Amino acid sequence: MPINKVLPSFAAAVADIPNGATVMIGGFAGPGGMPSNLILALRNQGARDLTVISNTAGLPGFAAHTGQTIINQSVLFENKQVKKLIATYPVPRSMSQISAFMKAWQAGEVELEVVPQGTYAERLRAGGAGIAAFYTPTAVGTQLAKGKEVRTFDGRDYLLERALKADYALIHAHKADKMGNLVYKGTSRSFNVHMATAAKVTIVEVDEIVETGELDPEHIVTPGIYVNRIVARPKERR
Template sequence: MAPRIATTAAEAVANIHDSATILIGGFGNAGQPMELIDALMDCGAKDLTVINNNAGQADAGLALLIKERRVKKIICSFPRQSDSWHFDEAYRAGEIELELVPQGNLAERIRAAGAGIGGFFTPTGYGTLLAEGKETRVIDGKGYVLESPISADFALVKALRADTHGNLIYRKTARNFGPIMAAAAKSAIVQVDDIVQTGQLDPEVVVTPGIYVDTLVALGGKN
C-alpha cells in the first residue's frame, strides 16, 4: 500500500499515543527529524520510550521532550555530551530511565527487529558491565553476548527525498539510523525535503524501499 502523505508534521505524528515506543533517527543533529519531534512535543503524547543514539543536544528536538519529562525511558549509546544538560538533569533527578547499549549493538538490535530476528550473539560488550545478566556463549573460542531486537510502535526518520511509493534516498551521514529504524517500526513516519512522482527516483539508488514507509511529509529544505 502506498504511504499516507500528510500535509503537515502535526498531521504526520497525530496517531502517536501515550506510552508509545518511538525510534528517532539521527546521530547528533545529522538526520535528526527535528520538525517531527517538534510536532510530537505539540501533540502532547507522554510516558514515551525513545530509542536514539544520543539523549538530546542543547535546547532543541529530543532534548526538549526530555526537559518536559515526556520521555520515561531512553535507550541509547551516548547520552552524556557537553550540551546534554536536559538529560543530565532528568537522569540525576531519577526522572528518566536509561538503558545504555553499545552503539553497534543498538544498531544491530534495531536491524534485527526489522528483519524478524529473535536475538543474536554479538562479541561487543562481552565481559563488560553492559553484558551483566545476559546470556553468553563461547563460539570458536570467542565470547559472545545474546542481544534481543528493539522494535517500536513508531519511527521518526528524516530522509532527503521520497517518491509517492515511499522509496527513500538520504543525504551523506544523515542516513545513519534511518533505514533500519524505518524497517523496525510498526509505523514509520518520514520527513523529507520533497516528494517526487513515482518513477522519478532511480530504482538503483533507492536506499529504503517504500514497503517500510507508512507516512510521508514534505517539509522543504535547503538541499
C-alpha cells in the same frame, strides 16, 4: 488509486501516537538526518510516558554550524514526555554541559539503558529483519554484559542481545516518492535506514517529495513498503 502516503502536516503525521508508546528517533546526533519537525510535532502533541530509542538524547551543538539552533530530542525531556531512553551516547561529552536529559535522569524522572553503538545498530537491524536475538562479541566482560547470556563459539565469548522494535519510527530522508521509496544524503542516512524497518508505523520527514517514478530504482535505499507516512519540510526549513 496510485499509492500516496503524503500527509499535509507534521502534526497530522504524529497525531495518533498514544501515551506509553515506544518511539524510535532517527539521525546520528547533529542536524544532518535529524527529524526535527517530527520531534517538535510530538512535543506539541504531548504524548507522555514514552520509551524513546535514539542514538543520543540531544547533544547541543553537535555537528552544527556555529550559532545554528538545532531542535532535537531534548525538547521531549524538557517537556517530561519520556519515561525510558535506550541510547548509546546519552549525555554531552563535556561534564560541564548539562542537557535536558541529564537533568531528568539526575532527578530520577527517566530510566536509561545504555547500549554499545554497534549492538544498538544490529538490534535495530534485527528488529526489522524478523530476528529475535543474536550473539555479539561486543561488551563481553564489561558492566553492560550484566544479566546477559554468554555463549562460547570457537573459543570466543559472545553476548546474547535482543532485537529492538517500536510502535513508531520518526526518521529523516533526503527525498521520497509518493510510494515512500527513500533516498538519503551522505552520512545523514545513519540510524534512519534501520529504524524505517523496525517500527509498526514509520513516519518520514523529507527535504523533497517527488512523483513516483522519478527516483532511480538503482538508488533507492529504503523501499516504500517500510514507510507509512511522509511529510515534506517547508523549503525555508530544509
